[in-house]
Amino acid sequence: MSLLSVRDLTVKFAMRDHTVTALDNISFDLAKGERLGIVGESGAGKSITGFSLMNLLSRPGFIDAGKILFRGEDIVKMPQSRMRGIRGNRMAMIFQDPMVTLNPVLTIGQQMVETLMAHRTLSKAEAEQIAIVKLREVYIPSPEERLAQYPHELSGGMRQRIIIAIALLLDPELIIADEPTTALDVTIQADIMELLLELCQSNKVGLILITHDLGVVSQMTERTLVMYAGKIIEAGRTREIINDPQHPYTQGLINALPQQTKPGMRLKQIPGNMPSLTAIPPGCPFSPRCEYVRDHCRTTRPETVQYAHVEVACHEVSRLHQENTEEQPA
Amino acid sequence: MLAYLVKRVFQAIAVMLVISLVGFAIQDNLGDPLRELVGQSVSEEVRQQLRDELGLNDSFFRQYSRFLGNALQGDLGTSYFFKEPALDVILKKLPATLELVLGATLIIVGFSVPLGVYTAIKPNALLSRLIMGVSIVGISIPVFLTAILMIFVFSVELNLLPSYGRGDVVTVFGNWDTNFATLDGWAHILLPSLALASIMLPLFVRLIRAEMMEVLQSEYVKYAKAKGIRPYRIYFVHALKNTLLPVITVGGVQIGTMVAYTILTETVFQWPGMGFMFLEAVNRVDTPLIVAYLIVVGFIFVLTNTVVDLIYGLVNPTVNLARMGA
């Protein structure tokens, strides 16, 4: 049985007199200890997916339909108190910007101890001991002294390490990390990612890594979901998706990577922008930007099909595949 | 810390100097001290001579330094009406006013925090809408109207509470008269405190509610939820502390302002405090008393602001007092 199983999840936002669909029927699985990347341009619905898994959507967002089975239990139907017992305990989250994630008026120690005490019966002294051990695991120097410090006394990188330590406090089965390094200095981004990978592997923790960086995804994860306008348009093993992407959107993302560009060549950006939630075109949502578009793309929604090791939602996938192989010199 | 303290004290002194200048200007321009001293039947020569003797013909700067020097020694002139040092007259009235302000402050703090927090947590509840509705009405009704309405309801119609005076006061700490020692004292201070609080209370409820709602949207509150922290801890530890920090600063200023607002409340309730006295002093053109009142109220205002700023620095870990002094 998989650790997490999302089935036909639909999330909507309630507007003044109508609703807009932010997540449209998404389904995916995560095995125990597996690392999954979610990629896509800004506004694709990656963060909404992350918060839905925690059942922490804030108004006006709400789960309209579908199931989120965590260890076989449906989070969508779970009572609040039971869900609270899972958050931070079996399923932890790492936010994007460590400068605003920690509470400015509480010490590091208070914020670590309260997390442990929310889920376990133990004394403050015992909780502090666990906190110190976890701080050491994320390579925080002199962890005993950190407990008495306030967030503003620490650097961004240090704070994100502490947030990783907090995520690991109760030995969760799943960590959801939403762009955990985007707000950090470029020089330490790789260190933090490496640390996260190391800890997930050594503790056998499942990871859902939300990012728009395919390079990061290829280093960190075993499987990848590509999202576009609230839909999963391609899913499969990360290696296959990077090496042999099937969906024109994924191909565009990969062609836009700096590594794909030979010196002197211009970066190939996908023309146009992702549609806003209120203006998602009928049929294939990518059709206005797709260079392979056919008439039926604009009217009929492509089904998700299995093709060449991946699941992909595109009408033209087989034609594309042929053209691409023909293009290649024999 | 020390550097910040010193800096803050210097600021306070600067503000006091400005207030003293205003006070001096009023004394210099309002009423003629000679008329009070000698009446109208004295010849112009004698007047001039008296002026010279009193130093009224000296340069502005000399007169002001003399005024300041005297003030520093606690001499704010002699009340024409009471024939007593103005400061003494005021200090006798001070406890009544400060107790009124204290009563109002207790009411404001006691009600605004729970009401503000509740309306922020449950913005759509019927009770929240009711509280917010009443607070809008509360803000727009002037104090004297509230006061008169309360007297009408609680004193005249229901005959529950006294409508004027301080009632039984007990003298404590040498010469401080307190209302808080007897039941009669409590009964007398209730309505005036409520009336005084009625202006600020709705303001504070709305302020706390707005701050709290903003804090509840913050990343660190979302993060606390994601950690599985219990709701009461999120509201009262994570959110409330961050909510009250900015409120403390505004609150301190408002409590200082309330000392001045007592003029109306004291007049309506015949409360024997400084505000009531000030209005009488204005009617009698008792210039030294008017000036002394301004300076004492100014001093209280500056003092509360300074103390509040220091408290804010102490309770807010992100304010580094050592650095702010630099």
Ligand SMILES: Nc1ncnc2c1ncn2[C@@H]1O[C@H](COP(=O)(O)OP(=O)(O)OP(=O)(O)O)[C@@H](O)[C@H]1O
């Ligand atoms: N409160 C809200 N009300 C209405 N629409 C919202 C709200 N929050 C998010 N959205 C919309 O939902 C869509 C998905 O948002 P989401 O934050 O999941 O994007 P994302 O993929 O995480 O993008 P990014 O890379 O910028 O973080 C966006 O189009 C966004 O405009």
Ligand code: SF4
């Ligand atoms: S369905 Fe059509 S428009 Fe959409 S990606 Fe495939 S080819 Fe392009």
Ligand SMILES: [Mg+2]
């Ligand atoms: Mg996001």
